[in-house]
Amino acid sequence: MLDQARSLECKELLTYLETARPCASTNLFHVFAIILIIQHKTQDVTKSKLCTEALYSFPGLTVYHPSLSTLLLAFDQQGQTSLDFDDCLILATMKELQTDSIVSFDAHFKKVKGIKIFSPREALNFLRTPPKSLRTSSP
Amino acid sequence: MIRGDKMGIKIELPEQKEQEFREKAMRKFGYQKGALKKAILEAINFWILQEKGREEKVAHPTETLTGVLKGIQESSVELQHKATKLFIAR
Numbered sequence: 638m639l640d641q642a643r644s645l646e647c648k649e650l651l652t653y654l655e656t657a658r659p660c661a662s663t664n665l666f667h668v669f670a671i672i673l674i675i676q677h678k679t680q681d682v683t684k685s686k687l688c689t690e691a692l693y694s695f696p697g698l699t700v701y702h703p704s705l706s707t708l709l710l711a712f713d714q715q716g717q718t719s720l721d722f723d724d725c726l727i728l729a730t731m732k733e734l735q736t737d738s739i740v741s742f743d744a745h746f747k748k749v750k751g752i753k754i755f756s757p758r759e760a761l762n763f764l765r766t767p768p769k770s771l772r773t774s775s776p
Numbered sequence: 777m778i779r780g781d782k783m784g785i786k787i788e789l790p791e792q793k794e795q796e797f798r799e800k801a802m803r804k805f806g807y808q809k810g811a812l813k814k815a816i817l818e819a820i821n822f823w824i825l826q827e828k829g830r831e832e833k834v835a836h837p838t839e840t841l842t843g844v845l846k847g848i849q850e851s852s853v854e855l856q857h858k859a860t861k862l863f864i865a866r
Binding site for chain 2: 640641644648651652655667669670671673674675677678679684687688690691692693694695702721722723741742743744
């Protein structure tokens with residue numbers, strides 16, 4: 638999106654998610670954040686709409702809509718860490734989705750114990766060749 | 777089971793999930809006949825609502841998103857935190 642130094646690996650991961658089965662999730666909060674930034678930077682409503690539709694068009698990506706329990710969990714996380722609410726909402730979403738892995742460039746998550754941070758390239762490698770213990774026999 | 781224009785769906789759930797669902801349904805709709813049905817209908821309606829609009833998919837979403845915010849100097853992490861501030865400021 639930003640066409641910055643690591644855009645190629647981001648693009649490769651997204652391209653993988655275009656044909657993958659559901660294997661990754663993002664949070665509705667991130668969709669809102671992207672819409673706000675696009676509108677703030679470009680003032681282009683059509684672009685915002687198209688990008689929102691695009692984000693919901695990856696078969697491999699599910700947009701998680703936080704529930705009340707996720708929000709309450711985020712507050713609990715905030716009490717236990719020194720992170721901002723938006724980061725805690727991500728941690729709460731991970732708990733709800735029962736995953737300990739996140740794809741992020743955000744150094745704040747390095748302080749959080751018990752989670753694995755992947756770069757887009759590492760995530761792509763993991764998804765392409767998951768450890769044997771996680772492979773399923775179903776097609 | 778088919779009754780009039782109503783169709784039945786049979787599903788199997790992990791035991792823990794089934795118990796959790798049953799308990800929450802009873803709490804919300806009362807400890808009576810029909811509580812589970814109401815909860816299932818609510819869940820299905822909610823899911824359909826969430827999925828609405830997804831049918832009109834963008835054919836190549838990665839291409840659509842590529843370069844939309846080209847030329848911006850801030851990183852994705854900075855922008856995400858900026859979005860929070862923008863949200864608060866509105």
